[in-house]
Amino acid sequence: MLLAAATAPLAVACTTPPPAPPPRDPLADLVEAARADAALATAAGAPETAAARTRHADKLQAEVDRATPKVPGTSPSPTPAPTSSPAPPANPTREALITALQAAQKQAGDLATTVPTHRAGLVASVSAGCASLLEALS
Template sequence: MIADSRGPLLNRRRVLLAAAAAPLAVACTTPPPPPPPPDPLAELVVQARADAALATAAGATEVAAARTEHAKLLQAEVDRARPSTPSASAAPSSTPPEQPPGGATPEQVVEALTAARQKGTDLMPTVPVHRAGLLGSVVAGCASLLEAMS
């Protein structure tokens, strides 16, 4: 044992305990990692829901049903990829367009489908293969809906 002139004795056990606790103190003070970036598919979920509402207002029930199904499938993938994030947190990065006061027109539905098809096409090369397959299905669905609308 080592005698300390200021008081109690320092022993090997105290020295080892202090040395073992130092890394723990550092680990407890490090900041948490930043939250993950928003899921790129979350915006497509919001857009699909807005498109479904627009199609319903325009009387295009088949388009509304298809876009609702797209939203469900995309949301399921978002939830699968980030299970700790509740579905309600898939907030839009931009607010969906407001519905026109007199209802929607078929031309607006066509514009929305065209925009959805383009967003999905642009996003496809940036996501993993399994997500690209899902996006390809949604893009193909939007393309076929566009054909049906014309």
């Protein structure tokens, strides 16, 4: 009786269709912003900013990958390879870069107060890092 009760949910689980893909990781938005900023900074002639935002993207992507559940039989996360660069920025000026960094600081700062503790440190450092980049450019 006990055994039957214990195995029943398993049987159900086996016959249900594969689970829907996991919801989009909120950190994925930060990865995208960081990669876009890195491309913009490169085009605007700010290599230090480009290097820092690339580091942000790599660290954040590593956390996204770590947290993405591995479903057997499916390909790993559909995120693009880190080497693929986004479309070239339309307006690669210093002003555009400053505006983008201000937005990135706020985007990560807002997320830093709501993400679980194990992610909060990284996200907060990314936000503070954008503030540091802005000060360096000022």
